[in-house]
Each structure stands twice: as C-alpha cells, then as structure tokens.
Amino acid sequence: MTTLKIENPVIEVEDLRFFYGESRALHGIDLKFPEKRVTALIGPSGCGKSTLLRCFNRMNDLVDGSRVEGQVLLDGENIYDRNTDIIELRRKVGMVFQKSNPFPKSIYENVIYGLRIAGENDKALFDERVETSLKGAALWDEVKDRLNESALGLSGGQMQRLCIARAIAVNPKVILMDEPCSALDPKSTARVEELIGELRENFTIIIVTHNMQQAARVSDLTAFLFEGNLIEFGVTEQLFVKPQNKQTEDYITGRFG
Amino acid sequence: MNQAFRKKIKRNDRIARWVITVGGMAIIFSVIFILVLIAKVSLPLFLPPDAELHASTRMPRVENIRAVGMDEYLETGYVIDASGTIRFFNVKDGAPLDQELLSGAGGNRSLLAVETYGRLNHVLRWSDGSLTIDQVKFRPYFDAENDNRRSILHRVESLASFPVPATGPGVQTLARVGGEGRQVRIDLYSDNRLLVQLIEVSENFLGEEEVTEAEHQLAFDTAGDVSALVLSSDGTRLYAGTKQGELLRWDLSDSEEPTLLEKIQAFADRREITVLNLVYGDVSLAVGDSTGQVTTWFPVRDDSGVWKLTRIHDLSRHSAPVAAISPSPRDKSVISFSSEGLLVDHMTSERSLLSLGRKDRLQLYSMTTRGNAIMGLTDDGRLQSWKLEIPHPEVSLGTLFGKVWYEGYDEPVYAWQSSAATDDYEPKLSLTPLIFGTLKGTFYAMLLAVPLAIFGAIYTSQFARPRLRALIKPAVEVMAAIPTVIIGFLAALWLAPLIERSLGSLFLSLVLVPAALMISILAWQGARKIEPLRRLERGFEFLAVAPVVILAMAIAAGLGPGLEQTFFAGDLKQWLFTEMGTRYDPRNCIIIAFAMGFAVIPIVFTIAEDSLSNVPSSLKAASLALGASRWQTVWRVILPSASPGIFAGTMIGFGRAVGETMIVLMATGNTAIMDLSIFNGMRPLSANIAVEIPEAPVDGSLYRTLFLSAVILFVMTFIVNTVAEIVRQRLRAKYGRF
Numbered sequence: 005m006t007t008l009k010i011e012n013p014v015i016e017v018e019d020l021r022f023f024y025g026e027s028r029a030l031h032g033i034d035l036k037f038p039e040k041r042v043t044a045l046i047g048p049s050g051c052g053k054s055t056l057l058r059c060f061n062r063m064n065d066l067v068d069g070s071r072v073e074g075q076v077l078l079d080g081e082n083i084y085d086r087n088t089d090i091i092e093l094r095r096k097v098g099m100v101f102q103k104s105n106p107f108p109k110s111i112y113e114n115v116i117y118g119l120r121i122a123g124e125n126d127k128a129l130f131d132e133r134v135e136t137s138l139k140g141a142a143l144w145d146e147v148k149d150r151l152n153e154s155a156l157g158l159s160g161g162q163m164q165r166l167c168i169a170r171a172i173a174v175n176p177k178v179i180l181m182d183e184p185c186s187a188l189d190p191k192s193t194a195r196v197e198e199l200i201g202e203l204r205e206n207f208t209i210i211i212v213t214h215n216m217q218q219a220a221r222v223s224d225l226t227a228f229l230f231e232g233n234l235i236e237f238g239v240t241e242q243l244f245v246k247p248q249n250k251q252t253e254d255y256i257t258g259r260f261g
Numbered sequence: 262m263n264q265a266f267r268k269k270i271k272r273n274d275r276i277a278r279w280v281i282t283v284g285g286m287a288i289i290f291s292v293i294f295i296l297v298l299i300a301k302v303s304l305p306l307f308l309p310p311d312a313e314l315h316a317s318t319r320m321p322r323v324e325n326i327r328a329v330g331m332d333e334y335l336e337t338g339y340v341i342d343a344s345g346t347i348r349f350f351n352v353k354d355g356a357p358l359d360q361e362l363l364s365g366a367g368g369n370r371s372l373l374a375v376e377t378y379g380r381l382n383h384v385l386r387w388s389d390g391s392l393t394i395d396q397v398k399f400r401p402y403f404d405a406e407n408d409n410r411r412s413i414l415h416r417v418e419s420l421a422s423f424p425v426p427a428t429g430p431g432v433q434t435l436a437r438v439g440g441e442g443r444q445v446r447i448d449l450y451s452d453n454r455l456l457v458q459l460i461e462v463s464e465n466f467l468g469e470e471e472v473t474e475a476e477h478q479l480a481f482d483t484a485g486d487v488s489a490l491v492l493s494s495d496g497t498r499l500y501a502g503t504k505q506g507e508l509l510r511w512d513l514s515d516s517e518e519p520t521l522l523e524k525i526q527a528f529a530d531r532r533e534i535t536v537l538n539l540v541y542g543d544v545s546l547a548v549g550d551s552t553g554q555v556t557t558w559f560p561v562r563d564d565s566g567v568w569k570l571t572r573i574h575d576l577s578r579h580s581a582p583v584a585a586i587s588p589s590p591r592d593k594s595v596i597s598f599s600s601e602g603l604l605v606d607h608m609t610s611e612r613s614l615l616s617l618g619r620k621d622r623l624q625l626y627s628m629t630t631r632g633n634a635i636m637g638l639t640d641d642g643r644l645q646s647w648k649l650e651i652p653h654p655e656v657s658l659g660t661l662f663g664k665v666w667y668e669g670y671d672e673p674v675y676a677w678q679s680s681a682a683t684d685d686y687e688p689k690l691s692l693t694p695l696i697f698g699t700l701k702g703t704f705y706a707m708l709l710a711v712p713l714a715i716f717g718a719i720y721t722s723q724f725a726r727p728r729l730r731a732l733i734k735p736a737v738e739v740m741a742a743i744p745t746v747i748i749g750f751l752a753a754l755w756l757a758p759l760i761e762r763s764l765g766s767l768f769l770s771l772v773l774v775p776a777a778l779m780i781s782i783l784a785w786q787g788a789r790k791i792e793p794l795r796r797l798e799r800g801f802e803f804l805a806v807a808p809v810v811i812l813a814m815a816i817a818a819g820l821g822p823g824l825e826q827t828f829f830a831g832d833l834k835q836w837l838f839t840e841m842g843t844r845y846d847p848r849n850c851i852i853i854a855f856a857m858g859f860a861v862i863p864i865v866f867t868i869a870e871d872s873l874s875n876v877p878s879s880l881k882a883a884s885l886a887l888g889a890s891r892w893q894t895v896w897r898v899i900l901p902s903a904s905p906g907i908f909a910g911t912m913i914g915f916g917r918a919v920g921e922t923m924i925v926l927m928a929t930g931n932t933a934i935m936d937l938s939i940f941n942g943m944r945p946l947s948a949n950i951a952v953e954i955p956e957a958p959v960d961g962s963l964y965r966t967l968f969l970s971a972v973i974l975f976v977m978t979f980i981v982n983t984v985a986e987i988v989r990q991r992l993r994a995k996y997g998r999f
Contacts, residue, residue, distance in 0.1 A: 068727060101882060167883070170883075
C-alpha cells in the first residue's frame with residue numbers, strides 16, 4: 005500500500021470501521037481526499053465503496069442497526085462526534101444518487117429545495133441561485149423557459165443534471181456521487197462526465213463508479229477497495245497504468261469484478 | 262418455447278381477460294341494478310295524482326237532490342232528496358237498490374239543506390227549522406256460502422235531533438254531535454246574533470247520567486255580517502267569518518261560559534269570507550273567500566304567548582268565489598268548490614292535486630270516507646263519480662327538503678316525525694334533518710379520526726422502527742374487523758355514561774394533554790443528552806410520550822370533578838344548559854366522534870400508511886442529503902407525494918362514516934334535530950332507514966320516502982367517491998410518476 009502525499013485534505017478518514025449489525029462492511033479505512041480534485045472509488049460490487057461514500061455525509065445513520073467506529077474528519081473536525089450537527093454536515097457535503105431522484109415539484113422548486121429547508125425566503129436569491137446552479141450543471145439553456153414545469157417531465161440525463169444543480173445550489177464543499185451515470189445512456193453520460201470536469205474547479209468531488217473507463221476519464225485520484233479494505237490509492241493514471249497491487253491489477257484488467 | 266405451450270399461454274390470457282371483464286361488468290351492472298331498484302320504489306312519490314271517471318249515471322224520477330254520497334268500494338251510492346228520503350243505488354249502472362225515510366222526515370216537513378261532516382254525518386235542516394244528524398254507514402260483508410262474494414251493506418243511523426229554538430230558526434244553522442254525548446246547535450240570525458244551544462250528557466260519581474242543557478247568546482261586534490260559520494266536529498270550537506274579511510273564534514268547551522277567543526281582520530282588503538271548514542283533525546281552518554282564494558289558518562302563539570289565528574298556507578285559487586270547502590276525511594287534503602268545479606289541494610305540502618268537474622257544472626259533491634273517490638251531482642242530474650289516485654299527497658320536494666309549517670307549530674321547520682299515536686296526525690317527512698344528521702355525525706367522526714389516522718400513519722411509516730411498524734399496522738387493521746354493533750354497544754352503554762359522568766375531566770384533558778406534551782418536549786431537550794434516552798428518538802418516541810399522556814389524563818380525571826365544583830356550580834351539564842343554552846344529550850357527537858372515529862381510523866390509517874410507505878426512499882434520501890430534517894422531509898416531500906393516497910383514504914373513510922349504521926343507531930339517540938352542537942345527538946339517514954323500515958307500511962309514503970333517503974345516501978357516497986377519485990387523479994398527475 006502506497007502512501008500518497010496529499011496537500012490540503014478536505015476529508016480525512018482514519019481507521020474507519022463500519023458494521024451492518026454484526027457483519028463488518030469496512031475494515032479500517034485510512035484515506036485523505038484533496039481539495040478541488042475528483043477522487044474515484046472503484047471496486048467490485050459489495051466492496052464497500054458506496055458504504056464508504058455514505059459515511060461522509062452520515063447517510064448510513066438511516067440504516068437500522070448500523071454502527072461506525074473510527075473517525076472521518078471534515079476540515080479537521082470529526083463528523084462522528086456527538087455534537088456534530090448532521091444537517092450542517094449535509095449542507096457541506098452534498099450528494100448525487102445513482103438513480104436520479106428529483107422531487108415531484110417544479111424545476112425551480114427542486115433547485116431551491118436546499119435553500120428553502122434552510123429557512124431561506126429571499127426570492128431574488130432564489131432566482132440567482134437557480135440560474136447559477138443550473139448553469140453550473142449545464143442545464144440552464146435547456147430548461148430556462150420552463151422552470152415552473154414539473155421536474156418529472158425531464159429526460160433521464162436532464163434529471164440527473166438537475167440533481168447535480170440541486171446539490172450545488174447550497175454551495176457545498178464536497179459533492180458525493182454514487183454511480184451518477186449508471187442509469188444514463190452514453191450521450192447523457194458524456195454530458196455528466198464533462199460536467200464533473202467543470203465542477204472540479206469549485207468543488208471537491210468523490211465519485212463511486214463501476215465503470216473503470218469513467219474513473220480513468222474523470223478522476224484525478226482513484227482508490228480501489230476490495231472486501232471492505234482499501235487496496236490501493238493513487239493518482240489515477242498511475243493506478244491504471246502501473247498498479248502496485250496484484251489485486252488491483254487483476255481487477256482493472258478484468259479478471260474479476 | 263414450443264408452439265403448443267405458446268398457444269396455451271395465449272388461450273389462458275384470453276380466458277382471464279374474459280373472466281375479468283365479465284366480473285367487472287357484473288359488479289357495475291349489479292350496482293346500477295340496486296340503484297334502479299331502490300329508485301323505482303321511491304319514484305311514485307313524485308308521480309302526479311290522477312282522477313279517473315268511474316261512472317256517470319242518472320237516477321230517474323228523482324228531483325231536488327240535497328245530498329249525494331258513496332261507499333269507499335265505489336259500489337253503492339245514495340242520494341237524499343227534499344222529501345227526506347235516502348235512496349241507495351248501484352254506482353255503475355244507476356239501478357235503484359232500496360230507499361228509506363230519514364228519521365227527521367214526516368208530516369209536511371221538507372228537507373232544505375244538508376251539511377256533511379266527518380264520516381258521512383249529515384246534518385239535515387228541515388223546513389220547520391229543526392235539525393237532525395244522520396250517519397250513513399257502509400260495511401262490507403263476505404258471504405261465506407256464496408264463494409265469499411263481497412257485498413256492501415248499508416244502513417242509516419240517527420245520531421241526534423235538535424228542536425227549533427224558542428227564538429225561531431236562524432238563517433244559518435250548524436249542529437254537531439260530539440263523541441261524549443255533547444250536542445251543539447248554532448243558529449245565526451239575520452241581525453247578526455248567534456245562539457248556542459248545548460246539551461251535555463255526563464256521568465256523576467254514582468254512575469247516573471246527568472244532562473246539562475245550556476243556551477247562550479254570543480255577543481260580538483264586527484264590521485260586516487257573519488257570512489260563514491263552522492263548528493268543530495266535537496262541538497267545542499266555533500269559527501265565523503264575515504263579509505268584511507274578519508275571523509272570529511269561540512271556545513264552547515265550557516258549557517256554562519262560551520268565550521270569544523279572538524277576532525282578527527284576516528284579510529286587509531276586507532274581502533268577503535264566503536265559506537269556512539275545518540281540515541281533518543279540526544286544528545286548521547280552511548277559509549274560502551270571494552276572490553276564490555283558499556287559505557288555511559291555525560292559532561299560533563305570538564311573542565306575548567297569546568294564541569292568534571295565523572294565515573299558514575295559501576292553496577289554489579278559483580276564478581269565482583269559493584262556494585264550499587270540505588276536508589278529506591283521511592288526510593290534510595282540502596276540497597274546494599266553486600262554479601268552476603272542484604279543486605283538491607293538500608294543505609301541508611301546498612300541492613295542487615286535482616281539478617275536477619270543470620265542465621260538468623257540479624252542484625253537490627262528496628268524498629268517500631277513505632278519500633279514494635268523489636261523487637258529484639251535475640246540474641242536469643247526472644251522478645258522476647271519480648276514482649282518485651293520490652297515493653302521496655303530503656309529499657313534495659318542498660316537504661322533503663324545505664321548511665314546512667306543520668299544524669300546531671309556531672313556525673316553519675325541518676322535521677322528521679313519521680308516526681304518532683293519533684290517526685289525524687300528519688307525518689313529517691323532511692329529509693333535511695336526516696341529511697344534516699348524517700353530515701354532522703360524519704363531520705365529528707372525521708374530525709377525530711382523520712388527524713389521528715394520518716399522524717399515526719406518518720409516525721408509523723416514517724419514524725417508527727420497521728419492526729414496530731410490522732406490529733402496529735396489523736393491530737390497527739384488526740380494529741377494522743371489530744363488528745360495529747360491538748363498537749356501538751360499548752359506545753352507548755359504557756362510553757356515554759362515562760363521558761356524561763366525567764365531562765369536566767374530558768374538557769380538562771383537552772387542555773392538559775397538549776400542555777403536558779409541550780412541557781415534556783421542552784424537558785426532553787435536556788434529557789436527550791443522556792445517551793440511552795436519546796435512543797428513544799429513533800423510533801421509540803411513543804414510549805416516552807405514552808406515560809406523559811396517561812399521566813395528564815389521570816390528572817384531568819382527578820381534577821375534573823373539582824373543576825366542575827368550583828367553576829360550573831357543581832354540574833357542567835346544568836351550567837351548559839343555563840348559561841350557554843345548550844342541552845346535553847347523553848348520546849351526543851362526542852360519543853359518535855369516538856365510536857365512529859374508532860371505526861373509521863383503521864381505513865384511513867391503512868391507506869394513508871401504505872401510500873406514505875410507498876413514497877420511494879430515493880426521494881427521502883435526496884431530501885435528507887440536502888440537509889433536511891426528518892420532519893422537513895416528511896412535510897415537504899413525503900406528504901405531497903403521498904397526498905393522493907392520503908386523500909383517497911380520507912374519502913373512503915368519509916364514505917364509510919356516511920353509510921355507517923349500527924354505531925349511529927345505537928349511540929346517537931336518534932333525535933332528528935338540526936343543531937350543530939357537539940352535545941346533541943342526531944339521526945342520520947342510515948340509522949333512520951334501519952329504525953323505520955320495519956314499521957313502514959309497504960308502498961306508503963313513509964316506505965317510499967325511506968327508499969328515497971336510501972337513494973340520497975347512495976348518491977351521496979357516489980358523489981364523495983367520484984370527487985375523491987377525480988382529486989386523487991389530479992394529485993397523482995401532479996405528485997405521482999416517480
């Protein structure tokens with residue numbers, strides 16, 4: 005296992021262990037995520053990469069009987085501390101899900117949902133955020149004339165970009181993406197990948213993907229997980245071209261997974 | 262896949278499609294069939310009345326007919342002529358049967374006029390000024406030896422005779438013989454004097470008959486001469502109308518002292534009152550005037566408590582002065598007669614029922630004792646009889662839904678009172694209080710059930726642990742399986758007395774329970790810092806809430822009596838009555854809210870819970886990931902998405918409450934009142950049908966009205982369900998589709 009020198013880590017994971025009831029899903033992960041970079045988490049199904057991702061905004065709290073040990077530091081503060089405000093945490097760490105999940109509301113209302121639940125009521129701010137977020141998600145030109153129509157009328161790719169717009173509208177530090185393109189056609193996937201490239205200028209992005217080409221295309225760093233352990237973590241090009249670990253090599257060359 | 266197997270699949274598909282289609286159509290068809298069946302029974306209520314010419318005959322060699330009549334089987338008719346002879350004849354062909362001389366006839370007296378009242382009682386005025394009252398009686402006789410053939414036997418019974426008063430006969434005379442040996446004769450003289458002669462036969466304490474005779478001159482002062490007179494059939498009330506439109510009313514029940522009760526100017530335009538008569542039951546006075554208008558009046562107590570004759574109903578208007586008015590001997594119908602012919606109206610419903618004999622120029626007429634036929638004498642001597650088909654004269658849309666001024670009431674009311682102990686009672690069949698009762702009961706039940714069920718569903722589906730949910734849901738669904746008769750029974754016999762005893766505690770708990778919850782939530786902010794307690798927040802909140810609520814209720818129960826003692830003079834119910842003017846019925850809407858709410862909760866809960874649970878968890882996750890609290894997520898995402906289902910559940914619950922019968926039957930008190938007060942009961946449509954249908958004569962007005970109320974119930978639930986479905990579709994189009 006290599007040790008990579010990370011400058012300005014936004015999220016530091018220290019000896020993170022995660023349990024679903026009695027079964028252990030993560031066996032002590034240590035990782036650092038650099039600021040304004042795209043980090044990909046790859047690995048075969050059930051390796052714990054989604055679980056790890058969901059630890060960063062404590063979405064795993066919703067799972068009955070789950071338990072976390074170890075630390076996840078966001079800007080140096082442990083998010084599993086008893087005094088952590090989960091709501092504040094989730095405003096800093098946004099998330100985009102595998103299946104696009106816009107609310108059954110208008111496009112406009114979808115984007116400002118995060119602001120509304122924070123008690124924001126300023127119409128001018130809403131208008132401005134809707135525009136910047138949709139532009140940021142490369143959706144503005146397509147929907148600017150029908151902001152008040154239901155979000156459910158959009159295409160799959162548009163919906164996913166709307167979800168990204170919704171996530172960036174609250175100005176998070178980190179955006180977690182859980183296989184954001186797995187349900188999209190190749191064209192929409194290309195749009196979203198392009199978008200991720202643009203978003204890295206402003207956000208720290210952690211993306212879980214099954215698709216190694218995608219990881220290679222969009223990420224700066226890649227972490228390979230296997231059976232709840234971090235096997236290898238490195239600069240994407242190196243990891244794919246010259247994997248240090250046998251298991252990594254087997255996986256990226258398609259011998260299993 | 263081989264060919265045969267594929268064929269089999271296709272065949273099964275086809276069969277399934279047919280079975281499903283046939284089943285669905287059968288359901289739709291049977292629902293429509295039931296509706297048609299019910300509607301068909303109620304429909305005759307609205308059919309127009311009909312009169313059919315039954316016979317038109319002539320009695321040869323009979324002149325100067327003073328009265329006609331007929332039996333209720335429309336077989337035997339009779340005429341009374343000026344000689345005092347009553348001649349019976351066959352109605353169909355006019356063949357004479359037999360004849361006899363009436364008791365008053367004889368000597369050289371001739372019959373001048375006949376007045377008929379009640380059941381074919383004829384007051385005969387003879388040329389010498391004496392009066393006799395004879396009653397014609399018909400009786401069907403079934404001849405056992407002759408194949409049970411029916412024949413109508415008739416006889417004439419002499420009831421009373423009144424000699425000429427010492428002052429000579431009046432220009433108008435009246436006589437009645439009451440049921441208790443009371444005989445009254447009234448003579449009106451041309452100088453506007455009224456003479457009353459009374460004979461009362463009573464029994465003294467030794468069982469001997471005592472005869473009291475009395476004679477009074479009635480003093481009164483009117484602008485016009487008396488033009489019309491009528492005496493109630495028991496001889497206790499005398500009414501007079503004048504040529505200047507005045508009405509006078511005397512009480513003759515005290516034979517020693519007849520009193521003038523009132524004199525009113527009935528018509529401001531001083532039109533002449535041409536004829537008076539009393540509607541069946543002797544309460545309402547029917548007044549015919551020179552303009553041809555027929556009105557009915559009865560005494561109503563005014564603000565100062567004085568009974569005053571009041572114009573209640575305006576019936577048909579003739580184009581000629583009204584010449585005669587006679588009541589139907591069976592119901593509150595009024596027959597009025599002018600040169601234009603006969604008009605039949607129903608007083609209470611103000612329905613104009615029939616117009617008869619317009620072209621026949623009738624001179625005399627009479628109705629059978631069953632009110633099913635009218636016989637009339639035309640000016641060319643024909644005896645016409647009509648068979649009447651007026652099955653439901655008292656029913657009209659106005660009486661079914663509007664306010665009706667019933668006899669003896671102080672004002673028009675919505676009333677349901679279908680039966681009483683007396684024969685001359687008129688049924689009050691207003692459906693409005695029943696519809697009101699249905700809606701009221703439903704409203705209070707929903708008021709309790711809907712918030713409880715929906716909040717319960719939200720908690721169970723969104724906050725409770727899945728294991729707990731697996732317990733709660735079936736438990737609530739079992740509630741729905743409890744027979745409503747048991748709920749009604751418990752509500753009526755256990756809950757009603759309990760709440761009546763502890764009304765103060767109930768209201769106190771309405772304040773104490775929310776207050777205790779508020780305080781405990783504040784306290785929780787401190788307590789949640791302790792780790793084991795904090796775990797309760799994740800799905801076991803109810804464990805913390807339950808003791809608080811129970812404690813608050815216990816305190817309320819303990820303090821309730823003291824509260825009543827201190828602030829409500831020891832009895833809240835009495836205080837409500839004296840201070841708030843609200844009567845407390847032991848079976849009231851509080852009971853209904855609990856009992857019917859109990860029956861409705863499972864339905865609303867189950868459907869709402871299902872739809873809440875079916876909101877995709879991805880939406881919940883999206884909301885939470887954006888930093889929404891659990892409550893914000895429920896309020897802003899889950900509830901709107903589940904709203905079609907919650908709405909549907911509420912409406913189905915509503916439909917259930919509208920149609921619920923057993924609980925309301927047992928726990929409402931079944932009083933058909935229109936009062937929104939939560940302390941009063943009500944009588945809903947469904948319970949009304951259950952209560953009254955066993956006693957309703959088949960095809961009678963009540964019977965058909967009950968079927969009509971069933972149609973209304975049906976339509977109400979149909980509308981509710983349709984609206985619910987439309988709204989649900991709309992909501993689903995807006996929030997659904999995920």
